[in-house]
Amino acid sequence: MGRPPVEFDSEQIKQVEHLAAVLTQVQIADFFGISDNTLRKIMERQEEVSSAYKRGRAKAVASVATSLLKQAQQGSYQHQSLYLRTQAGWTENAPQQTELPPLTINVVDATPKPDLS
Secondary structure, eight states, X not given: OOOOOOXXXXXXXXXXXXXXXXXXXXXXXXXXXXXXXHHHXXXXXXXXXXXXXXHHXXXXXXXXXXXXHHHHHTTOHHHHHHHHHHHSOOXXXXXXXXXXXXXXXXXXXXXXXXXXX
């Protein structure tokens, strides 16, 4: 008949949200001593676990992005550059100028020559 499905309680769900900021799903599964496949099944059965993971990731991204934006607004060139590259599609790469090698054209006279024999 098999083992009963693993279910997370409210404390474990809070842990998932907290850990999602710094760990991958595979690492979270390791933390709980289960396989990543089992964690995926839990997330499918318990929407609140999946939501906690997504919420934890989003909170972490929002926190770091807020810090990045503040530092960019305070004049940090590195943070301004990173923000513009990731959020506005800017690039610092100038188009590469390549020097072409000299071109040689050989013209061959293809007109028939009279036979002098």
